[in-house]
Amino acid sequence: xxxxxxxxxxxxxxxxxxxxxxxxxxxxxxxxxxxxxxxxxxxxxxxxxxxxxxxxxxxxxxxxxxxxxxxxxxxxxxxxxxxxxxxxxxxxxxxxxxxxxxxxxxxxxxxxxxxxxxxxxxxxxxxxxxxxxxxxxxxxxxxxxxxxxxxxxxxxxxxxxxxxxxxxxxxxxxxxxxxxxxxxxxxxxxxxxxxxxxxxxxxxxxxxxxxxxxxxxxxxxxxxxxxxxxxxxxxxxxxxxxxxxxxxxxxxxxxxxxxxxxxxxxxxxxxxxxxxxxxxxxxxxxxxxxxxxxxxxxxxxxxxxxxxxxxxxxxxxxxxxxxxxxxxxxxxxxxxxxxxxxxxxxxxxxxxxxxxxxxxxxxxxxxxxxxxxxxxxxxxxxxxxxxxxxxxxxxxxxxxxxx
Amino acid sequence: xxxxxxxxxxxxxxxxxxxxxxxxxxxxxxxxxxxxxxxxxxxxxxxxxxxxxxxxxxxxxxxxxxxxxxxxxxxxxxxxxxxxxx
Numbered sequence: 001x002x003x004x005x006x007x008x009x010x011x012x013x014x015x016x017x018x019x020x021x022x023x024x025x026x027x028x029x030x031x032x033x034x035x036x037x038x039x040x041x042x043x044x045x046x047x048x049x050x051x052x053x054x055x056x057x058x059x060x061x062x063x064x065x066x067x068x069x070x071x072x073x074x075x076x077x078x079x080x081x082x083x084x085x086x087x088x089x090x091x092x093x094x095x096x097x098x099x100x101x102x103x104x105x106x107x108x109x110x111x112x113x114x115x116x117x118x119x120x121x122x123x124x125x126x127x128x129x130x131x132x133x134x135x136x137x138x139x140x141x142x143x144x145x146x147x148x149x150x151x152x153x154x155x156x157x158x159x160x161x162x163x164x165x166x167x168x169x170x171x172x173x174x175x176x177x178x179x180x181x182x183x184x185x186x187x188x189x190x191x192x193x194x195x196x197x198x199x200x201x202x203x204x205x206x207x208x209x210x211x212x213x214x215x216x217x218x219x220x221x222x223x224x225x226x227x228x229x230x231x232x233x234x235x236x237x238x239x240x241x242x243x244x245x246x247x248x249x250x251x252x253x254x255x256x257x258x259x260x261x262x263x264x265x266x267x268x269x270x271x272x273x274x275x276x277x278x279x280x281x282x283x284x285x286x287x288x289x290x291x292x293x294x295x296x297x298x299x300x301x302x303x304x305x306x307x308x309x310x311x312x313x314x315x316x317x318x319x320x321x322x323x324x325x326x327x328x329x330x331x332x333x334x335x336x337x338x339x340x341x342x343x344x345x346x347x348x349x350x351x352x353x354x355x356x357x358x359x360x361x362x363x364x365x366x367x368x369x370x371x372x373x374x375x376x377x378x379x380x381x382x383x384x385x386x387x388x389x390x391x392x393x394x395x396x397x398x399x400x401x402x403x
Numbered sequence: 404x405x406x407x408x409x410x411x412x413x414x415x416x417x418x419x420x421x422x423x424x425x426x427x428x429x430x431x432x433x434x435x436x437x438x439x440x441x442x443x444x445x446x447x448x449x450x451x452x453x454x455x456x457x458x459x460x461x462x463x464x465x466x467x468x469x470x471x472x473x474x475x476x477x478x479x480x481x482x483x484x485x486x487x488x489x
Binding site: 065 | 421438439441442445448
């Protein structure tokens, strides 16, 4: 039996680069970084003041009864889902709504709600928590909210694997279609981590950049936190064709692995195994890949080890690859990273534009791939992979190709 | 004429209700307030705190037992009276 092809027919996203897919892509084509000063009261007196924040959310037509129960991270997911569904042309009212579901990744949880709850109880000495605390915080809330707001009654759940959550979500959602549990799945990830508690946690890890995120640049000094979400509409090739949908790209495959070594320190073997598994799953050879959207966090450890892992997998073809870390522009959006980076990959495949690694200044002999410094590059991209290597050693790589 | 307790409770309800619903009276049905189902519990918490009483109702009980704002006032008044006579 031949394997069912899974295609993408809708895309949605919000991050500091823009609040829809086209404006995110435009910023990536221009190599514009959205990292800057954070202006949110939720940061309180944290030392870190830089990040990639969505300064202004678009108007959202939603019943206030729903809104009171939604943390920012679930709101971003639901808004992205709305954009993706709109582009796909799917009318849920006209289909069997038990055949459409959603898998939404998050690396954190409803962080704003968690912070505000503890401040209210411990600092302001409020006698009780808000009644909405639990439904707003839970990591499955984005998936649940997407289903309620958009009326999906098929398989709906959250996935979490720190910074690889979105890529695990894509893989898990495609599986639902291949296993016959759904015809259409929304998949992606979300996080809104720009709050005191989360930022202090990252400060403690000494992993945050002082000025900006400079992946693969010799003078890189860490990652920058960002917020955002991305969602895509996935369906079988046959289902998309039968309804005359515009196919944006194919989700060619996914590969997963675990380092099983250390909670924070990455290995070369784990990431390499995930990339290899992805290529096998997608039935793509190393020579078929033109672009690698790197995990590229901008930390010393990640970028060097990722370079070595890419070299191990691709051998001499590694020097023909275009590589970039778009985290230099939208920052590290935690569990949403893979979803926003998928937008970059799909743009590369569709338009032949490789988004750059912004903020790049100095060559690092340990990161000697073509990292597309500062300027987008025009080239035909037949297929692209997107890497996500998370704390906990949970790795997931997805492949996209022209449909 | 509404008394102080009624006015006070209406003010607390108003803080949660949909701003678009207009005037709230004892006859206003709770379902007309435009509140999330869990928000009724939040309103009950506010009342417990304000009057030093304990309303022993979970969210489901509250929706089943109370139909309009007047019912809420009556429930609170009974508990306050019980407290002062104890």
